[in-house]
Each structure stands twice: as C-alpha cells, then as structure tokens.
Amino acid sequence: MIEQTLTVVSIEGATAHLEAQQKQACEGCNGRCGSQVFSKLFGTAKKNFPYRFEVPVVVGQKVTLALDDSHMVKHAFAVYMLPLVLSLVFALVAAEVFSVPEWLQIIAAIGGGFTGFGIAKSRVKSLKHDVKVIKIHPISLPLTQIDGD
Structure with a gap:
C-alpha cells in the first residue's frame, strides 16, 4: 500500500x-x-x-x-511499455513483412508509438483506483x- x-x-x-x-x-x-x-x-x-x-x-x-500497489504496476505497464512494444512491433512488421525502406520503418515505428500512447491513454482512464x-x-x-x- x-x-x-x-x-x-x-x-x-x-x-x-x-x-x-x-x-x-x-x-x-x-x-x-x-x-x-x-x-x-x-x-x-x-x-x-x-x-x-x-x-x-x-x-x-x-x-x-x-x-493499492497493483494499480501502479498496471499504470506503469500501460504508459511505458505499450508504446515501446508497439513501436518495435510496427517497425519489425514493416521491415520483415513488407520489406520497406528504412525511412518507412522509422515512420512505422513512430506510428506504433503513437498508437500505443493512444491505447495507453484510453486504458489508464478506464482503470479505477x-x-x-x-x-x-x-x-x-x-x-x-x-x-x-
């Protein structure tokens, strides 16, 4: 606590x-x-x-x-890890599946980060303390x- x-x-x-x-x-x-x-x-x-x-x-x-401490772990995962993981996933999918040039992989990674941020923001609002x-x-x-x- x-x-x-x-x-x-x-x-x-x-x-x-x-x-x-x-x-x-x-x-x-x-x-x-x-x-x-x-x-x-x-x-x-x-x-x-x-x-x-x-x-x-x-x-x-x-x-x-x-x-309760468990809420802090959920918030921390949603806010810090989700944008990072989605950024890496988007960049890897762009590189391996679509074989796009590096500058498009960077744009895909930025898009993944913003997508993760949007999901984290909506998820944090739904968590109750x-x-x-x-x-x-x-x-x-x-x-x-x-x-x-």
Whole structure:
C-alpha cells in the first residue's frame, strides 16, 4: 500500500478537495542535481484531489489515504511499455513483412508509438483506483508561547 497524508483545502458538499504537501525531489545536493533543475524549470503546480468522505471534515484537517500497489504496476505497464512494444512491433512488421525502406520503418515505428500512447491513454482512464481512508487526523490547535513560561 502507498500511503500519503493530504490536507483538506476546500469542501463542496460531501466532497473534499485534498492537496498533498509539496516535496523536494531530493534535498542532499542543494539544488545542483538534474531533478531539482527540472522541478524548477517545469514549476510546482499543486493539484487537487477530490474525495467523497463518509464523515465530515473541515478545511485544514489532515487525512491519510492509501492506494493499492497493483494499480501502479498496471499504470506503469500501460504508459511505458505499450508504446515501446508497439513501436518495435510496427517497425519489425514493416521491415520483415513488407520489406520497406528504412525511412518507412522509422515512420512505422513512430506510428506504433503513437498508437500505443493512444491505447495507453484510453486504458489508464478506464482503470479505477481503490483509495482507502487510513486515518482522519484531529484538528490541532497552534501552540503559542505565553510570557513567563
């Protein structure tokens, strides 16, 4: 199970919009590695995750959700492997079955990659996530220092 703690940012009826805490790609190199360069280059737009709760929650409350790992394997296979495999299959069929020149084999491979991407995109939309609520954290009050303590 993959667990993530999210914060409730808005509520619409029984549906709460959750936002994850922004994490740095890594913190060991002080911003000199490729991961941090790419994160700075492409921005850090925060995404909201809508979820319908059975119990009432309030804005600012923390919630821990869990996702089954098997869904991640299905997504990864569909998104990464399917375009690659179809690209190779299209190129091999163009070369061996149709005996076309190399430039047409390249075009067939590109067509196979786009076909695989289209199939993966439709397949990922059809996969359903089984997200479970692990814990709804109580609202904590901010601690303030009182003079004389």
